[in-house]
Amino acid sequence: MLRQFGSRALLGGALVLAVAPTRAADIAAGKEKAEMCVGCHGENGISQMENIPSLAGQLDQFVQWQLVFFRAGARKNEQMQPIVEQLNNEDIRNLGAYFASLTPPKGPKDDDPDLSAKGKQAAAGRRCASCHTDTYVGTKAVARLAGQREEYLVKALHDYKSGVRSGGAQAVMADVAYPLSEEEITALAHYLAHL
Amino acid sequence: MKSMFNRSVLANRSILAFAAIALLAGTTFASAQQADKNRPLKKYESGTKEFWTHPPDDWFLGDETEAQKGLAPPSGPPTGASDAELAAMMKKIKLPPGFKIEVYASNVLAARQMAWGDKGTLFVGSFGLGNVYAIKDNNGKKEVKTILKGLNMPTGLTFKDGALYVIAVDKLIKYDNAEANLDNLGQGKVVYDDMPSYAAHGWKYITVDKDGWFYLPFGPPFNVGIPPTSVSQIRRVDPKTGNAEIWALGVRNSVGGDIDPRTGKYWFTENARDWISDDLPSDKLNMISKIGEHFGYPYCHQGNLPDDKFAMGHKCSEFTPPVFNLGAHVAPLGMKFYTGNQFPAEYKNSILIAEHGSWNRHKYQGGRIVRITAGPDGKNAKQEIFASGWIEGDQGYLGRPNDILLDKDGSILVADDWAGAIYRISYSKK
Numbered sequence: 204m205l206r207q208f209g210s211r212a213l214l215g216g217a218l219v220l221a222v223a224p225t226r227a228a229d230i231a232a233g234k235e236k237a238e239m240c241v242g243c244h245g246e247n248g249i250s251q252m253e254n255i256p257s258l259a260g261q262l263d264q265f266v267q268w269q270l271v272f273f274r275a276g277a278r279k280n281e282q283m284q285p286i287v288e289q290l291n292n293e294d295i296r297n298l299g300a301y302f303a304s305l306t307p308p309k310g311p312k313d314d315d316p317d318l319s320a321k322g323k324q325a326a327a328g329r330r331c332a333s334c335h336t337d338t339y340v341g342t343k344a345v346a347r348l349a350g351q352r353e354e355y356l357v358k359a360l361h362d363y364k365s366g367v368r369s370g371g372a373q374a375v376m377a378d379v380a381y382p383l384s385e386e387e388i389t390a391l392a393h394y395l396a397h398l
Numbered sequence: 399m400k401s402m403f404n405r406s407v408l409a410n411r412s413i414l415a416f417a418a419i420a421l422l423a424g425t426t427f428a429s430a431q432q433a434d435k436n437r438p439l440k441k442y443e444s445g446t447k448e449f450w451t452h453p454p455d456d457w458f459l460g461d462e463t464e465a466q467k468g469l470a471p472p473s474g475p476p477t478g479a480s481d482a483e484l485a486a487m488m489k490k491i492k493l494p495p496g497f498k499i500e501v502y503a504s505n506v507l508a509a510r511q512m513a514w515g516d517k518g519t520l521f522v523g524s525f526g527l528g529n530v531y532a533i534k535d536n537n538g539k540k541e542v543k544t545i546l547k548g549l550n551m552p553t554g555l556t557f558k559d560g561a562l563y564v565i566a567v568d569k570l571i572k573y574d575n576a577e578a579n580l581d582n583l584g585q586g587k588v589v590y591d592d593m594p595s596y597a598a599h600g601w602k603y604i605t606v607d608k609d610g611w612f613y614l615p616f617g618p619p620f621n622v623g624i625p626p627t628s629v630s631q632i633r634r635v636d637p638k639t640g641n642a643e644i645w646a647l648g649v650r651n652s653v654g655g656d657i658d659p660r661t662g663k664y665w666f667t668e669n670a671r672d673w674i675s676d677d678l679p680s681d682k683l684n685m686i687s688k689i690g691e692h693f694g695y696p697y698c699h700q701g702n703l704p705d706d707k708f709a710m711g712h713k714c715s716e717f718t719p720p721v722f723n724l725g726a727h728v729a730p731l732g733m734k735f736y737t738g739n740q741f742p743a744e745y746k747n748s749i750l751i752a753e754h755g756s757w758n759r760h761k762y763q764g765g766r767i768v769r770i771t772a773g774p775d776g777k778n779a780k781q782e783i784f785a786s787g788w789i790e791g792d793q794g795y796l797g798r799p800n801d802i803l804l805d806k807d808g809s810i811l812v813a814d815d816w817a818g819a820i821y822r823i824s825y826s827k828k
Contacts (some may be wrong), residue, residue: 267476276547277528292477292505344473
């Protein structure tokens with residue numbers, strides 16, 4: 204048993220080594236570039252500002268996609284637009300790698316477990332875990348939700364529901380959020396923010 | 399008994415700790431696999447009307463089976479491949495002797511259908527990004543300019559009489575005098591919009607025939623089921639008047655076609671249904687001989703395989719068979735008859751098909767360019783692999799070819815929406 208897991212860890216290491224030279228994202232350069240993000244997204248990617256998401260521990264590919272969407276105008280935001288227009292592809296790769304390398308925010312102590320239980324139930328009913336994974340830490344191009352700011356999660360779900368934001372190529376989130384009730388949105392956000 | 403139980407709990411814990419380390423050291427891939435194991439299999443009723451009036455968010459997973467569980471469309475690198483990655487990739491692509499591949503342009507993110515302007519501008523559509531690009535040659539350096547933004551999956555485009563036409567799911571938009579106005583194309587004019595707005599299989603491809611009418615494919619908004627009557631068809635549309643006719647029926651997801659220079663007939667590629675198995679059914683190359691032909695979907699696949707659920711008493715012999723079965727899950731998209739003079743003589747009028755490659759298969763296939771030779775009647779079709787090497791391992795992509803365009807000198811251009819690049823393949827006799 205032990206050897207099996209040991210070899211998997213080794214294999215993981217080898218994968219990282221094999222990928223690193225071609226991907227060549229530069230975390231240090233990403234950190235430098237990210238200085239312009241600190242004002243809103245906070246020190247070390249932990250947002251202290253209302254309606255602004257934390258980016259620490261967010262998935263590399265997810266961060267990159269959002270920057271590419273902002274730059275292309277597929278995702279619209281007045282604050283982000285002028286900033287992202289300055290970024291080249293290399294900047295975007297480095298920023299993705301940098302934010303993914305930071306320690307993710309830890310959800311605060313749950314002050315309303317009943318609401319969380321409702322949120323958990325809503326998440327199961329809407330199959331959130333089939334993309335965001337069972338622990339809601341995300342995978343590949345799918346966002347980490349665990350520990351995100353509660354009011355930002357509410358905002359994001361509203362943006363998807365109203366069609367302000369459509370998400371990725373398959374517009375999956377717009378379809379998911381469309382039938383959500385206000386009650387469900389409140390409960391989902393509370394549950395995910397406190398994971 | 400009790401102590402044993404305790405011990406095994408402890409043992410389990412240390413295994414969990416090891417697993418966590420393994421996951422940290424590895425990639426998110428392992429955790430995704432773990433999640434896949436834990437979630438129950440989805441059940442879909444893809445034959446109901448509700449399924450297509452509001453397709454489920456994960457509609458492309460329709461009819462998931464135990465055997466194919468956990469397979470899902472992979473997401474490419476958001477910023478495409480870097481120039482260094484592209485250079486390394488070019489060395490891995492295999493071609494017949496005498497052929498050469500090189501990068502024509504990079505940073506063409508999500509590049510899909512290509513078309514030439516009269517003055518040498520290369521126009522390129524894109525997938526979810528919503529961009530349309532113009533690529534111009536500036537002393538040998540290719541300049542990629544984003545000329546349209548925020549369109550709804552503008553995968554298909556063409557150029558005719560000075561105008562750029564873009565198809566964005568339910569709108570065919572015309573931009574007049576496009577090459578003179580690359581800096582500001584304006585809003586354009588919608589010349590045809592009698593199309594459903596489904597995102598699911600709603601992205602399209604444009605082929606222009608000798609009369610200047612456009613062939614447009616309409617995919618069903620799901621994997622398999624009884625399609626809405628406005629889709630699963632190919633229409634022929636006159637962009638001047640907006641007149642349209644339904645040219646073929648029973649077509650699943652087609653995102654590529656071309657006019658046979660020998661006969662003027664429309665040939666097209668078609669992606670077959672998913673979730674039967676790794677090796678069934680085959681994707682197809684078809685030819686339309688006369689208006690109104692039915693190509694079998696959803697009743698019959700690959701010309702000889704009645705659908706388990708949706709055949710509903712139909713026999714395969716009722717439908718037009720494919721010219722050629724290209725293989726399961728190879729995902730044939732853009733295609734062109736080779737009409738140039740640069741390639742060896744036997745390439746004349748053979749068909750080059752860009753295969754986007756699998757997602758609903760344990761070991762990916764496709765992700766290459768194949769060459770089909772067939773008679774003008776569609777008989778005696780033969781296939782050979784023309785360009786390959788974009789698949790790495792069982793489920794990895796370096797790139798995904800999806801369209802082909804001839805250049806004036808007889809070389810071909812290839813669009814790749816995974817690496818965000820355009821390649822040129824040329825031939826010289828040594």
